[in-house]
Amino acid sequence: MTAQSTPTNEEIAAVVREFIARLSGHPDIEDDWPLISGGVLDSIAAVQMVDFVERTFHVEVTDEDLELLNFDSVRGLAALVTRRVAV
Amino acid sequence: MSTTAPEAVLDVLRGERFADRATAWERAGAVPREDVERLAGHGLLGMTVGTAHHGSDLPLVDVTEVHRLVAAASPSLHSLLVVHAMVCHALRRWAVRETRDAFLPELATGRVLAAFALTETGGGADAGALTTRIDRDGDTLRVTGVKRWLSFGQIADAYLVFGLTAGLDSCALVDAGSAVRVEPEPRTAGLRAARLARVTFDGATAPAARVVGRPGTGIPFVATSCLTLGRLCVAAGATGIAQAALDLAVGHAATRSTGDRVLGDHQLVRGLLADAALATESAIHYVRSAAQEVEDRTPTAAVTAARAKLLASRAASGVTATASRLLGAEGQTENHPLGRLVAAARVHEVIEGPTEVLQDIVATALLRDQGAAGKGKQR
Numbered sequence: 001m002t003a004q005s006t007p008t009n010e011e012i013a014a015v016v017r018e019f020i021a022r023l024s025g026h027p028d029i030e031d032d033w034p035l036i037s038g039g040v041l042d043s044i045a046a047v048q049m050v051d052f053v054e055r056t057f058h059v060e061v062t063d064e065d066l067e068l069l070n071f072d073s074v075r076g077l078a079a080l081v082t083r084r085v086a087v
Numbered sequence: 088m089s090t091t092a093p094e095a096v097l098d099v100l101r102g103e104r105f106a107d108r109a110t111a112w113e114r115a116g117a118v119p120r121e122d123v124e125r126l127a128g129h130g131l132l133g134m135t136v137g138t139a140h141h142g143s144d145l146p147l148v149d150v151t152e153v154h155r156l157v158a159a160a161s162p163s164l165h166s167l168l169v170v171h172a173m174v175c176h177a178l179r180r181w182a183v184r185e186t187r188d189a190f191l192p193e194l195a196t197g198r199v200l201a202a203f204a205l206t207e208t209g210g211g212a213d214a215g216a217l218t219t220r221i222d223r224d225g226d227t228l229r230v231t232g233v234k235r236w237l238s239f240g241q242i243a244d245a246y247l248v249f250g251l252t253a254g255l256d257s258c259a260l261v262d263a264g265s266a267v268r269v270e271p272e273p274r275t276a277g278l279r280a281a282r283l284a285r286v287t288f289d290g291a292t293a294p295a296a297r298v299v300g301r302p303g304t305g306i307p308f309v310a311t312s313c314l315t316l317g318r319l320c321v322a323a324g325a326t327g328i329a330q331a332a333l334d335l336a337v338g339h340a341a342t343r344s345t346g347d348r349v350l351g352d353h354q355l356v357r358g359l360l361a362d363a364a365l366a367t368e369s370a371i372h373y374v375r376s377a378a379q380e381v382e383d384r385t386p387t388a389a390v391t392a393a394r395a396k397l398l399a400s401r402a403a404s405g406v407t408a409t410a411s412r413l414l415g416a417e418g419q420t421e422n423h424p425l426g427r428l429v430a431a432a433r434v435h436e437v438i439e440g441p442t443e444v445l446q447d448i449v450a451t452a453l454l455r456d457q458g459a460a461g462k463g464k465q466r
Contacts, residue, residue, distance in 0.1 A: 019386075025455045036307050044389045044448055045455075046307035047315065052386040063181050068255070068303030 006085050012057065013078035019052050020074060031074040038072075046071070053077060059084040099129045100156040109161035112280040113427055118164050120200075120242050126164075127197020131157075135172045135316075137179065140191035147378040151323035155371070158324030159331040162431035163280035166238040166438070167200075169320040173313040174201040174247045178260065181300040181309050186260060190245070201260075202243035203317075204234040204286060205310055217306075219250030219288065221257045226295045228259050230288040236272055240284025247299065248288065249310055255302035258309045259293055266291035277427075277434035315389045317439040318396040319381050322374045325399035325435040329367040329406040332428045335418070336363060336410035356413065363406045370395075370402040390452040397445040403432035 007015075013031065021029045023045045035041045041049060050061055050071070059081060070080040099105055112118045127133070134150045136142020145153075150172070158165035175194050178187055193199035210216030219232025230248055237243070246261050261267065272283040300309040337360060340351035350356050377395035380388045407429045411418050418425040436442050 023455065037303065041307075042451070043307040043311040044393070044452075047311045047389045048386045050308060050312075051384040051388060054384060055386065063183055063300065066181065066301040066304050066308065068301060071304070071308075 007057070009078055009082040012081045012085070013074060015056060016053065016077050016081070017074045019056075020049065023048060023052075029074065031078075033074070034072050035074070036068065036072050049077070053081055057081045057085055096130050096134075096153055097156065099126070099131075100153065100160070106160050109164065110424075112161055112163060114422065116274050116279045117282060118161070118167065118239075118280045123164075123167065123200065123242075124197050131168065132171050132197045133195030135175050135179075136191050136195035140179075140187070140195055142175075142191065142195040147319065147382040148375055151319060151374055151378045154320050154323035155327035155330070155374075157327070158431070159327035161280065162324065162328065162427070162434065163278050163282075165320075165324045165327075166278055166281045169317055169324070169439070170203040170238045171201060172320055173203050173317045174245075174260075176316050177247055177258065177299050177309050177313050180312060181258075181304075182260070183296050183298075185296045186299070190260065199244045200239060200242060201245045201247060202237040202240045202284070202286070203313065204237055204240075204246040204248040206235050206237075207233065208235055217249060217251050217256060219248060221248065221250040221252045221259050221298075223252055223295065223298075228261075228293045228295055228297060230259065230261050230291045230293070232288050234286045234288070237284045237286055238278070239282045240286050241269055241271055241282035243284075246286060246288075247313075249305050252298075252302040256305035256307075256310075257302045258299040258305040260297045260299060261288065261291050261293045264291065275434065277430035277432075311389065314439055315381060315392045318392040318445075319374070319377055321435055321439045322370070322377065322392070322395035322399035325396070325403040325432065326367065326371045326374055328403040328428050328431050328435065329363075329370060329399070332403070332407040332410040332425065332432075333360075333363050333367050335425055335428075336360060336406075336413045339410075339414050339417075350413065359409050359413065363409045366402040366405055370399040373398050387452075390448060393440065393445045393448040396439060397442060397449060400432070400435040401442065403428075403435055407432040 017029060021027050024040050026040065033040055036046050054061055065080060070076050108122060130143050133142035134145045134153060137144045154165060154168060157168055178190055190199065194201055207218060209218060222229045230250060232250055244263050247258065248261050249258050251257060266289045268287040268289060270285045272285050275283060340356055340360060341349060343350045374395050377391045380391045410425055411429055414425055
């Protein structure tokens with residue numbers, strides 16, 4: 001992924017999936033696993049995940065994005081970032 | 088009220104008048120509101136608030152330097168700075184614009200003092216253990232529950248409360264008022280003047296716009312990001328305590344005669360001083376680099392802040408213990424500055440996560456990075 005080209009949803013999901021796999025210790029993470037509500041990530045890891053997404057994709061997560069659904073799965077996160085990088 | 092350059096804040100803190108006042112607070116067991124407001128006039132409460140909201144928006148490296156100086160003089164006032172910074176952070180990052188615009192200027196200038204209401208009798212930062220309720224009723228939030236050990240809870244005008252909304256962890260800013268009952272907690276050694284309070288919310292109401300974050304993100308995002316900043320600030324405070332104890336120890340070793348030699352001529356004493364100095368200095372350096380990480384929001388920042396707090400609070404414990412032995416009976420006397428530092432160091436190993444909780448956070452990250460974390464390790 002480069003700063004010049006807008007990444008696709010699949011590319012974003014792949015990067016997020018890899019990071020969360022490492023963060024959670026679950027290499028076989030699936031895109032619809034409930035990361036926060038299901039306890040896959042502890043709260044420190046949840047904040048790390050937000051910081052990672054912001055830095056990697058140059059987006060800012062604001063209070064309006066804070067619906068749990070946006071963060072509770074690889075799919076939700078990838079969708080959020082996809083919407084944001086398209087703006 | 089104007090924004091203030093860090094130098095001006097540092098000048099105030101380095102002045103003798105501040106040290107005398109701090110000593111008076113700790114002896115009296117309370118930092119008076121007037122003194123807090125006077126210091127707020129020098130910009131002490133607005134360091135982490137943006138300039139658009141009348142703060143000075145200092146880099147965190149500079150903020151930690153201020154925290155270091157404040158904690159060395161008054162661990163109690165320092166605890167106000169810590170909770171205030173945490174509340175400002177929560178609003179700045181996670182509150183809706185209306186609440187940010189209404190409260191951040193008031194917090195930055197000290198017209199409103201805020202307390203961080205997370206801890207309950209049955210637990211701290213554990214969403215599963217929260218019993219406080221933040222019920223939503225149309226456009227109104229209704230808060231019911233009891234919060235414990237709130238720094239400056241006795242004189243706070245607003246409380247950042249964590250609780251459950253329809254079973255999900257949530258957070259809201261609630262004003263002090265008739266449905267909020269405030270009782271002093273017993274004075275705590277090391278934080279004697281921190282105005283600790285037990286606060287009962289008895290159906291206290293707030294407009295819906297005062298919700299901070301969304302239900303389900305109150306602990307993992309709001310509280311945890313606040314605690315990251317809080318741990319960094321506590322770490323900075325601990326380095327101030329360590330430095331103050333080191334200064335006392337070196338001063339004593341250089342001047343105290345035993346027979347025909349000064350204490351500092353003894354090899355064992357020199358070893359203690361060298362170790363204490365390196366423990367202090369390495370903690371100061373680590374806190375500085377951690378501050379940069381938190382500022383940059385690196386993905387490792389939350390763990391680094393936990394590491395900084397672990398390192399610095401233990402340095403403070405170790406160095407104050409060393410100073411305590413070197414100063415002998417003199418250092419144990421009532422009202423000796425060292426006694427305050429020893430007690431403060433002990434408190435710093437407890438607040439914003441005790442040593443063992445932080446060790447767990449640090450080790451969890453290490454093991455996770457190795458892909459070796461057990462799957463049972465889920466909180």
